Amino acid sequence: MSIDEPSPAGRSLYGGTRTLGDPPRPYTPLWRRLREDEWPPLGEVLRGRREQVSSWVVLVLLLPCFWWLTVPLLVGYQLARTARRIARQVFPVRPRGQVEDPVVLRVQRVRAWLALTISVLLLAVYGGWEDVAEAPGQFLQRVLFAPWLALLSATVAVALLFCVARSGTRRAMRTQLWPAGRSALWYFGAWTLVPLLFTAAADGMGLLSGNTNVLLWASVMFVCWAPFWWVIFFLGFASGPALRHAFNLSALNAALPALVTSVLVWVFAFLSLSTGGLPPGPVPIAVCAFLGGPVSVTAVAWWEVHRLRRWHGVRWRG
Known part of the structure; x- marks a missing residue:
C-alpha cells in the first residue's frame, strides 16, 4: 500500500x-x-x-x-x-501593535553577535582569571536585575509618552494600558513566588526527614516542588518576549519597546560600571567597549523608530 x-x-x-x-x-x-x-x-x-x-x-x-x-x-x-x-x-511572540521589520531584526541580530564576539575577544586578550571568574556572577546579576529595571524603564517610557501625547491620544492609550499592566503583574508575581515556593518546598521536605515511606516521600516531593518548577518554567519561557516587547507595550505605541530598550541599556551600563568597573584592557579601549554597547543599541533602536515613522506612520504624539 x-x-x-x-x-x-x-x-x-x-x-x-x-x-x-x-x-x-x-x-x-x-x-x-x-x-x-x-x-x-x-x-x-x-x-x-x-x-x-x-x-x-x-x-x-x-x-x-x-x-x-x-x-x-x-x-x-x-x-x-x-x-x-x-x-x-x-506574552505572545507577536503582540498586538507590533510592527515586524525584517531589516531591523537582521541588524539587531548582527549587532548582538558582534557585541558578543568583541566581549569574548577583550576577555581573552586583556582579561585574567579573575575576570573570567567574575563573568558568571555578572551574568546572574543581570538576569536578576533585568526584570525590575525593565519595569522601571517601561514606567519612565510610558510616562514620557503620556506627557508628549495629545489629549485624545491619552484617552485611547489608557484603555490599552491595563492589558500591559496585567501582563507585568503576571510576570512580577511569578518572580515574587519563586523564593516563597522554594522556602515552602524546602520546609515541606524537611518534615519528611527520616521517613522511609517511598510513596509518601515521592508524593510530598511532587506536591512541594511541582509549583516551584512550574513558575521557573513560566519565567524561562516568558522572560524573552516580556523583555523584548517591553511587557506588550507595543499596543500603546509601536515605538515604545525601542524606547524602553534605549533606557534599559544605559541603566545596565552604569549598573555594571558601578559594580564591576570598566572592561579589561587599556583605558581608551575599555571606554570604547563600555560605551560601544549602549551607544550601538540606542542607535539601532532609534533607527527602528525612524523606520516606523517613515514606513508605518508611527508618531509619538498619536
Missing part, C-alpha cells in the same frame, strides 16, 4: 486519524514542534511518527530501575508544556 493511500481503518502513517480520501498530513520534526507556542502532547512525543508507542519506551516506563530518570522527565515535560502555553498567552 502506498503512503499516499489511506489505510483501511482511516489511520495516517504519519500519526493520528484522518478521513478517508484526505491527503496525508506532512510530518513535522519534533524539534520544530517544540518551537511552536504550544508543545505537542506527551503521547505524541513518545510515539513520534508511529501510531503506537515504541515497545522500548514502554519497557523504560514500566521498569522501576528507570523511574528515577523517566518520572522526573515525564512530569517535567508536562509542567513545561503547560507553563509554555500560559507564557505564550500572556
